[in-house]
Amino acid sequence: MRVAIVGPTYPYKGGGAQHTTELAHRLSALGHDVVIESWRAQYPSFLYPGQQTISAPEGRPYPRTERRLDWRRPDGWVATGRRLRSADLVVLAVLSPVQVPAYLGILYGLGRRARAVALCHNVLPHERKPYDRPLMRALLRRVDGVLTHSGQQAELARALTSAPVGVAGLPPHLPSTHAERSTTVHRRLLFFGIVRPYKGLDLLLRALPEGVSLTVAGEFWGGLEETKALVAELGLADRVELRPGYVAAGDVPGLFARADALVLPYRSATASQNVWLGHEHGVPVIATRVGALADHVTDGVDGLLVEPGDAGALRAAIERFYASGEPERLRSGVKAVDPEPFWSAYTSALLAL
Template identity: 40%
Template sequence: MRPFVLIGPSHPFRGGVAHHTTLLYRHLAARHPVTFYTFRRQYPAWLFPGRSDRDPSAEPLREPGVEAVLDSLDPRTWVDVYRRIRRARPTLVIVPWWTSFWTPHVWGLAMLLRRLPETRTLAICHNVVDHEARPWSRACARLALARADHCLVHSAEDAARLRALVPTARITVGFHPRYEFARAGLVEPAEARARLGLSGETILFFGFVRPYKGLVHLLEAMPRIRAERPVTLLVVGEFWDGTARFDARVRALGLEQAVRVVDRYVPNEEVGLYFAAADLVVLPYVAGTASGVVQLAYGLDRPVVATRVGALAEVVEDGVTGFLVSPGRPEELARAVLRFFAEGRAAEFAANIRRYRARYSWERLVDLIDVIAAGAPAPAVGP
């Protein structure tokens, strides 16, 4: 059996793409011989907007046999990986795509791989275009993704976006699998709230705080929510632009006692605690494609209120696993949160989420990749 090659971030680097790529390797390797090349340096320090790109987890997601050989600033390391691939003659080379920073790397590697007709290249597109797009983002995506033999996207919206950029692209609409790595940290809600100094009904915003995630709209919804129920908003995630403006708005709205902020990257072993404390996870995004936060919530049996953007509208089933609202509408967010508590939908939604587990399994994603590797027309499965 000819091997697969996977290229992308993994431990010691942090974040959703590193988690996704590492778990994909784990599940691919259960079925195929796989070589996984990861980074010894990912982003240059001056470019990374967060405090660090290293994972502080005491229990990180890591797999044996991963080869840390790539340096984003040293093209010789990418040529070296191409030479290794040429010797291995793999069936498929899988490369994640999520930001235009990687354009020269993905484009250069894909061009070299064109010399190996027996090897196909699959780009897994977490975003076709950067979340906060720059003037050059679309051109970079077109340049890099046009060289891939096949592109796997997480939503029909991103498939349309890619088709507009690269009309000849072979595109499959897949899905983002669920995350269950934090289940070991789950405790009873009352215990979680006691450990965090919380009480009563709690909603959670989780993940890096960036403009496209629309946290400001959820904050603006809180006075309307608090007028009817004593709900606490728990914001857990690193603010890439600092908290000054957010804190000022909290004070202006008189929400100092209603909003709790944990402004840091949360290590894996603590994730379950924050989700256990929450009745509901809220994603007030104003733009986006897929979200690992939804699949983290699903992996921890937590219902979701989300906006109708990108894959969120395809993954959250309105009235079944959560509620969907229009983006940028605080009043709609407030009504959805109040409805969730007033109707007591937590147990029903959680049961539905558990029933949908197989729909978002890693095994099902590997099935889809196998079809692509075989060169057969891949179905647009979606969630």
């Protein structure tokens, strides 16, 4: 089958780009003729406040990649669709409603000459704008199928389209790493990744027990000054290390080696790689029971689970984690994920739509 995947890949960074790249490798390994149609300019900077591209790849780049799409060139969107008319399947990787105008242009150029599937990382964003739902409805009503990453996301999609909607859990697509392992209890926790309100960093700061330190490493999509003010208000300046900005793949193992646990205090979630990333580095995970996080943490075995939105419950979980011998016991239960069964199920669900 001739498959075109439209989405970000290297030099773009982050989970979406890693997923697009790994999906191309996986489909190619199954014998399909796969090309990635990617971007030379994906978003205007005011819509994506973080760093967009990187100089060194976070995994194996996919060799058959075209980088002609540009958010400023609607004519290029249509031309891409016309160029893909010879494909059997066109997969549109949807990370944000901001991509929808370009994808509508591609579909217009495609002219229903090939089957089109919207692969939705999130059907609607966690933090929504008034235009998100109309844009996603316009896109999902024009494709032949939709793949989502959870039952909840599938229900959102079905409310927007009559096209077939499939569900497949987001498979592991971790960046290449040589994980450092630590056997020392540091009394230090790690909050890792892009910082946005729904991820609950403020709850973690309010929950941090005496004698426990925290490293916050990742890009702030707003709220950095408010976070600094909260750290000062809570008297945590000597125990909270803020490392705002993109964390290069080579720096990730050292961050995890200094941490006793990764904390994911999310208020809401769909799918996330961060539990698997923590386990890849031999680190237990303290997470809230939202989205797929609870599916990837075995409570009391390789981490702890807590209800979302409750700083008191989170503090109690952290205190429970630091009971005598508990960090070592939970660390011994951590095992790196085997990606193969996840990817087998995922590619089967995609190709079945």
